[in-house]
Each structure stands twice: as structure tokens, then as C-alpha cells.
Amino acid sequence: MESTNVPMSKRLIGIALAAVFIVGSIFIPGSETLGHEGVMTLGLLLALVSLWVTSALPLGVTALFIIVMCPVLGIVGGLGQAIGGFASPALFFIIAVFSLPVIMLKTNWGTRLIGALIKWTGSNSRKLVLGFMIATTLVSTIMSDVPCTVLFLGFALAILKAANAKPLESNLGRCLMIGIPISAVTGGMATPAGSSFNVVAMNILQKATGASVSFLDWVIVALPVVIVMVPVTWFFITQILKPEPITDECLQGIREQAAAAKKIEPYEIKAIIVVLGLLVLWIAGNWIPVLNATVVALIGLT
Structure with missing residues (x-):
């Protein structure tokens, strides 16, 4: 479904949930079992799901947003490492x-x-x-x-x-x-x-x-x-x-x-x-x- 066909209220809910998951993961400390990077990765994953389920953004835009956010949040060392898997x-x-x-x-x-x-x-x-x-x-x-x-x-x-x-x-x-x-x-x-x-x-x-x-x-x-x-x-x-x-x-x-x-x-x-x-x-x-x-x-x- 294209995001332009989705009610604005639903799109705003998706964006708000994604923001909550990302910001929340930043302030949640890691543990011996799951480090802080792992916590932020889970937060980013939940943000991805919320954006896709609510069709808040087009699918391609959402995918690119997640790739860019990986180095921004420090989950990976840089953008090159974030897109490295696409060279498989x-x-x-x-x-x-x-x-x-x-x-x-x-x-x-x-x-x-x-x-x-x-x-x-x-x-x-x-x-x-x-x-x-x-x-x-x-x-x-x-x-x-x-x-x-x-x-x-x-x-x-x-x-x-x-x-x-x-x-x-x-x-x-x-x-x-x-x-x-x-x-x-x-x-x-x-x-x-x-x-x-x-x-x-x-x-x-x-x-x-x-x-x-x-x-x-x-x-x-x-x-x-x-x-x-x-x-x-x-x-x-x-x-x-x-x-x-x-x-x-x-x-x-x-x-x-x-x-x-x-x-x-x-x-x-x-x-x-x-x-x-x-x-x-x-x-x-x-x-x-x-x-x-x-x-x-x-x-x-x-």
C-alpha cells in the first residue's frame, strides 16, 4: 500500500511509535547478555515494523532510513559497513x-x-x-x-x-x-x-x-x-x-x-x-x- 493512500492519523501514529522505539532504545542501558548496541538494534527493528505496518512511509524510504540510522546510532562503524551486506x-x-x-x-x-x-x-x-x-x-x-x-x-x-x-x-x-x-x-x-x-x-x-x-x-x-x-x-x-x-x-x-x-x-x-x-x-x-x-x-x- 502506498503511503499516500493511508490516513494521515495512521501515518502519524507509525512515525510516533518509531520515534519512541528509537529514542527509548538510546536511553536503555545494555547488560552482559545484550549490549547497548543490541538494545538499539532491537529498537530500530521495532521502529521498522511500526513504519511498515502503518505504511507511514513508502517501503523503499523506510528501508533507506533504517540503513542510515545504523551508523547514526553507532550500531555500525559507518555507512559503508551498514550497506556492506548488499554487496553479498x-x-x-x-x-x-x-x-x-x-x-x-x-x-x-x-x-x-x-x-x-x-x-x-x-x-x-x-x-x-x-x-x-x-x-x-x-x-x-x-x-x-x-x-x-x-x-x-x-x-x-x-x-x-x-x-x-x-x-x-x-x-x-x-x-x-x-x-x-x-x-x-x-x-x-x-x-x-x-x-x-x-x-x-x-x-x-x-x-x-x-x-x-x-x-x-x-x-x-x-x-x-x-x-x-x-x-x-x-x-x-x-x-x-x-x-x-x-x-x-x-x-x-x-x-x-x-x-x-x-x-x-x-x-x-x-x-x-x-x-x-x-x-x-x-x-x-x-x-x-x-x-x-x-x-x-x-x-x-x-
Whole structure:
């Protein structure tokens, strides 16, 4: 919510609370358990929460205010130290990973994938659930879990609407609504690019132990787990929640969308080249040290 849409009284309350937390933390002495800097950090954190909850200031302004206040209150030595965390390689990798879904959502590759999926599954509802879970898992290996889930839930809702599936009654709907998010999370484990948490974990491991995990090393360990998990989760979901059958006519609208997207546009070719190129470079980084995950991510952003 933009701060301009928030009542002035609410904004003033947020600013007043933030001031109370900051000023109060200055006068609260530290202890052996928690030093004075720690007390001021907690005060600054509470101020941040109050400003965000009340939308007293725009989100970006609030974030910058907190960064500036860290050296002002003496929590850190200077502004350079306050923003030092933003130079972390993990941050640039996360930015690049979130750019991949933006690239793919501007194309019709998802529609074509669902069209090919329906051609394979036909009107077999259990097979349809499996197809959706496989497709979601594949895309989630390079796309962040949340946008991947949103993408495939949108396709699933179109099918459920065409099948006149009733909310809270359709087992096919339950299977898809449960299976797609699980598949997105499962696929996100397959590669470091599948989830921002993966690269954060890699970065923490490297800082704590000095050991680094390459893109290929991660895939070698995680991919077999993902390959096993998809059919196992599908089996139990469809056995417990037996999806009702659907007619072939329910899938006609999706087929028409896929047929309309048959022509591949030049920007779609560029998009798929960028995505595949990043995967190739990430794997090549196993033998070429300079091509670490962050460097390749920055190449993709350019």
C-alpha cells in the first residue's frame, strides 16, 4: 500500500511509535547478555515494523532510513559497513533468479507446455495431475517457487472452470491445488537457481566452513531426490484424493490457447536462449572457476 493512500492519523501514529522505539532504545542501558548496541538494534527493528505496518512511509524510504540510522546510532562503524551486506554475492544471484520468471511470464512457453501436456494426458484426470506436477517441477528448477506456482495454478483453474468443478467439492481441484505447490517446492530443490534459499544456504556454508558447492555438485545430489519425490507424492495425492473424471471438451479451451500461441516470436527465442545459456554456464562453472553462480547470474542480467 502506498503511503499516500493511508490516513494521515495512521501515518502519524507509525512515525510516533518509531520515534519512541528509537529514542527509548538510546536511553536503555545494555547488560552482559545484550549490549547497548543490541538494545538499539532491537529498537530500530521495532521502529521498522511500526513504519511498515502503518505504511507511514513508502517501503523503499523506510528501508533507506533504517540503513542510515545504523551508523547514526553507532550500531555500525559507518555507512559503508551498514550497506556492506548488499554487496553479498547471494543478493545478486537472487536478483538474477527472480528475473528468470519475469522473462518466462512474458512469453507463451508456458501455454505451449500445457498444450503439449494435455495432448499427452488426454482426459485421464490422474494422468493430468501427474502431467501438471511434472511440468511444474521442470519449470521450478529455474524459476522461483511462488511465480511458478502462480503460473501453473492459473492453467489449472482454467481447466477446473471448464470442467465446472465446484470449490470445496472437486477432488481434481484438491489434487491440483495441493500437487502444484508441492511440485514447485520439489523442483526448487533440483538446482541452486530453483530457489533463493538454495544460494543463501550455499553462501552461508561457504562463509562458515570455507567449503563451496558448485552448481553441478548441487544438481548431482538433489536431482535424484526430486525425480523420486514427484511420482511418490503424485501417487499418494491421487490415491487419497481420487480425482473425478473429466471430459475431453473441458480441455478444448486450453488447446485453443496453445494453438493460438503456435507461432514463436523472436523475443521468445531470445528468452529461451537466455535461460538455457544460464544453465549451461552454471554447469560449466564446475570446471571453469570464474563462472561461479553469481558471475553467471550477472551475465544473465545484462
